[in-house]
Amino acid sequence: MSTVRIRHLTSYSYDRLVSLSPHRLMLRPRESRDVRVKTSSIETSPSATLTWASDVFGNAVATASFFQLTDRLIVTSDCEVELNAAPWPIFTIAPSATSYPFLHSADEWQDLGTLTVPSYADPNRRLQRWASAFVAGPGTDTLSLLKDLSVGITGWIAYQSRDEEGTLAPLQTIDRGWGTCRDFAVLFVDAARSLGFGARLVSGYLYSPDTEQAASISSGSTHAWAEVYVPGAGWITFDPTNRSVGGFNLIPVAVARDIAQVVPVSGSFVGMPGSFNGMRVDVSVSSALADTSA
Helix, strand or coil: CEEEEEEEEEEEEEEEEEEECCEEECCCCCCCCCEEEEEEEEEEECCEEEEEEECCCCCEEEEEEECCCEEEEEEEEEEEEEECCCCCCCCCCCHHHCEECCCCCHHHHHHHHHHHCCCCCCCCCHHHHHHHCCCCCCCEEHHHHHHHHHHHHHHHCEECCCCCCCCCCHHHHHHHCEECHHHHHHHHHHHHHHCCCEEEEEEEEECCCCCCCCCCCCCCCCEEEEEEEECCCEEEEEECCCCEECCCCEEEEEEECCHHHHCCEECCEECCCCCEEEEEEEEEEEEHHHHHHC
8 A cells, every 4th residue: 555645736827917717626536445535635826715516427526716816826736645556456357358359238338328439530440440450359358459559559659748738639649659648548548449448538646656657757747547448347447658557556536538528727717818928737746654754
């Protein structure tokens, strides 16, 4: 078990006073059997009233309402979580799904719904053909296929950080030959969906004390990965950026159908044209025990 402390600071600056609209905050980690939130707090400057709700995916969402003009906005999230996931998980896949292709039950297929439908257009089925190349043949092992697909992404695509907002479409990432963790995750999810799997995007934090994994050295960033539903095992975590399976060092904040649905801080302002100066994000993920002894 690891106890991890996370600080996520987002700051906006304006060159004159503006009025802030309500902002949507997705910053509280998503609890499960493997992740327990010990403490969590969100502070804003200027001060705001926070109201909490759960979205359609069960993510914790806070809405921050502001009541004064300001030339800056700072949102600070501090939390401490316990991680209990096994480093080398064993997935008990249902006998009916151990070999690909397989059929979901009618209930599973209905419940997965749009999580089986690619989010990006693929009119010439280029992505589907690319993903199908990882299928060894009829009756290939399902988990091996998904592992090969995840690892294969970093075989085709080089990791490179990118400060600009937004995510590339899967075919753009393939054609460009490089991408960020969010590009890798989106490519993996749509590729898995093109093969008939239900898959979803996950946004959160990567805890890697040795800093040998991609995105762990990108101070100021959140991390993105994917989950695929396999009968019997349920949602299996794949981090194509770091070629890993299972979430022992991942701290999820939100899951969703589309990467645009898991933006940590979003909102708008009312002001004169050209008022916005810029945004800065700083994220630190560290051992709570190490912080205590320092």
